[in-house]
Amino acid sequence: MGIPSDLGISSRGTFDKQGNYGFTLMIGNGTGQKPEINKYKKYYANFYAKLFKNFQSEVYADHELKGSDHHRTTLKFFAGYSYGKFNLGFEAVNHQITKNEAKVSSLGISGYVRTTLVSKSEKPVLNVFARYDLYNPDSNNDSTGYKENFIVAGLDYMPLENIHFMPNIWMNFYHGKSGSSVRRDADIVARFTFFYIYK
Numbered sequence: 001m002g003i004p005s006d007l008g009i010s011s012r013g014t015f016d017k018q019g020n021y022g023f024t025l026m027i028g029n030g031t032g033q034k035p036e037i038n039k040y041k042k043y044y045a046n047f048y049a050k051l052f053k054n055f056q057s058e059v060y061a062d063h064e065l066k067g068s069d070h071h072r073t074t075l076k077f078f079a080g081y082s083y084g085k086f087n088l089g090f091e092a093v094n095h096q097i098t099k100n101e102a103k104v105s106s107l108g109i110s111g112y113v114r115t116t117l118v119s120k121s122e123k124p125v126l127n128v129f130a131r132y133d134l135y136n137p138d139s140n141n142d143s144t145g146y147k148e149n150f151i152v153a154g155l156d157y158m159p160l161e162n163i164h165f166m167p168n169i170w171m172n173f174y175h176g177k178s179g180s181s182v183r184r185d186a187d188i189v190a191r192f193t194f195f196y197i198y199k
Helices: none
Strands: 008-014 021-028 042-052 055-067 070-083 086-099 102-120 123-136 146-160 163-176 187-196
Touching: none
Parallel strands: none
Antiparallel strands: 008 021, 021 042, 042 055, 055 070, 070 086, 086 102, 102 123, 123 146, 146 163, 163 187
């Protein structure tokens, strides 16, 4: 998958004067903050587009060589829309690892929604949010392993602009790919998150 930082050469630009369409290209070591230990490089490409007001999309890809018979490829698509107090997003990721002609292809699909229920002086006071993730660790294998469905939902109470009280619940459900898979019970966790932004 992608890493927060890498050492290499990059180029970025836009296709229009308004900056609604642009790209980033990069060749890096693929080791992040760690020293380079081989001759192979990692190639990155990112293209974004604001197709219309309040809607933006992004396509990302990277390809990393780990050896003559070992490489990794990531493909990602994101789309987001915001209108007033309402925000909606969708993301799909595919990560492939090929080693000695064996291929593992993991797939993730995620969607989220967030909106303001109560506001004061045009500032949000109470928000509600929800997110759903579908994860398949190997879409090439239909006989072993589990598909996972993760759901998180909660409230975000903001008595002050930089203080958040967030009661929420996490639920993770497992679905065996084979009828002979051992049943796994769902993980359900009630949580309370306190978040403070220091300025």
